[in-house]
Amino acid sequence: MSIPHELVIEILSRLPVKSLFRFKCVSKSWSKLVTTDQHFVELHLNQSTKSNNINIVASDPKEKYIEEVYSGDSMNFDNAIQLKLPFSFPFCTKLELVGSCNGILCFMKYFFSSEDMYLWNPTTGDLRIIPNIPTGYSVCVFGFGFHKATKEYKLVSINLDLRFIRVYTLGIGSWRTLDKISYNIIPATSSNVLVSGALRWISRGDHDRYLIVSFDLRDEVIHEISLPNNIYQCDFANAFAELGGLLCLLSCPLNDRVDVWVMKEYGMVNSWTQQFTIKGSTGCGSLKHMRPLGSGKNGDFLLCMNGREVVLCGSVTQTET
Incomplete structure (x- = not known):
């Protein structure tokens, strides 16, 4: 008795990622489904986002590991695990977590005048290096995200000194420079929160008026959003x-x-x-x-x-x- 293919897909889509990648060894068809079938990847992602778990990542450059904390509704952190970073870096290197999206972690490595980005999926082990980030000795803020409509992952760099935006789309392999912006973005504000396909920062304008600067990953344009009153x-x-x-x-x-x-x-x-x-x-x-x-x-x-x-x-x- 064979199990219908639709039922197999439904069952596999509900498995944790680590279990899923173990089961891909069952057969060639399962391996192809898990690794190359875009429809299945999207189905599994949708199932994963329904989970109540929270994943927290903290980096420790001295020990060269990250700690990923899993928790459910009970917010229980007893099952924290440590994962070795898949790349090395010399002494005096600053490592910063830019953001995470769909299980992919985006790190920025600073070493004197050299800046590289690393995109790493700790579950699958996949690693991609984006070298020579165009900072030009200027203060920059960065963001990383995915847009469901275009199905594209993008890296965003905003030069706060020269006030222009650069965008890197995975799969294209080069940075594009957009029009200059007039916003005075505060570097300390976070862009790691991806909501409605947009990254965001807080900008300080004239007369100390603060507003939200939202960068849409699909249209690659900036929208202003006012903060709550008072x-x-x-x-x-x-x-x-x-x-x-x-x-x-x-x-x-x-x-x-x-x-x-x-x-x-x-x-x-x-x-x-x-x-x-x-x-x-x-x-x-x-x-x-x-x-x-x-x-x-x-x-x-x-x-x-x-x-x-x-x-x-x-x-x-x-x-x-």
């Missing part, structure tokens, strides 16, 4: 996150408080809604120096405080470490 505005007071597929803004008016805002309809300023407030507990550090690491579907957030502590924040007015 929120505290300074260079390091706000950070982006994603909550249930919606753009989320974490605002810190006080050292012991984080206001969580959600844009219910993307691009609609009037849809900004303050969902809840997170109050800091003793010893969690100043929330002014926070970086969102991830969020769960139940509204929990993981925040990195002062570059040293990881704090779990619930959707009530409490935090836990």
Whole structure:
């Protein structure tokens, strides 16, 4: 008795990636399905995004490993594993995680005047090196993402000194320079949150007016999005996150408080809604120096405080470490 092909696809699409790649050794047809069938890849990706797990990656250049933390609804981090980086780097090299998308990690390696990008899938082991990133000794911000409509992965580099954007599309193999921009982007603001196919930063304009600069990965154009009214505005007071597929803004008016805002309809300023407030507990550090690491579907957030502590924040007015 044979199993219908459609049922095989449905079963395999629900497996974790590591199990899936073990099962590709069962037959040539399964191996071809897992590695080259684009329809199956998209189906498996859609199933994976329904998971309640949060994957957190922290790098330690001294030890040359990354630590990937898996958690479910219970936010249990007991099953953390360490993975060796598949590339080496000399002493005094700075390694930065630019972003992650669909299981692919994007690293930037800084070594004096040389900058390279690494795209690595820790599950499959696939590694791609993007050499000679065009920074030109200028301050740049970077982003990495995927757009469902074009099915393209793109790297974005914004030169903050010369104020122009460069885009690298995987599969094409070269950087393209777009028109100059007039925005004064704050380097510390994150672009790692990909919502509605766009990367974003915060820009400071005239009269200290702050706004969101959103770069659409499909059309490769910039859109402006206003911040919620009456929120505290300074260079390091706000950070982006994603909550249930919606753009989320974490605002810190006080050292012991984080206001969580959600844009219910993307691009609609009037849809900004303050969902809840997170109050800091003793010893969690100043929330002014926070970086969102991830969020769960139940509204929990993981925040990195002062570059040293990881704090779990619930959707009530409490935090836990």
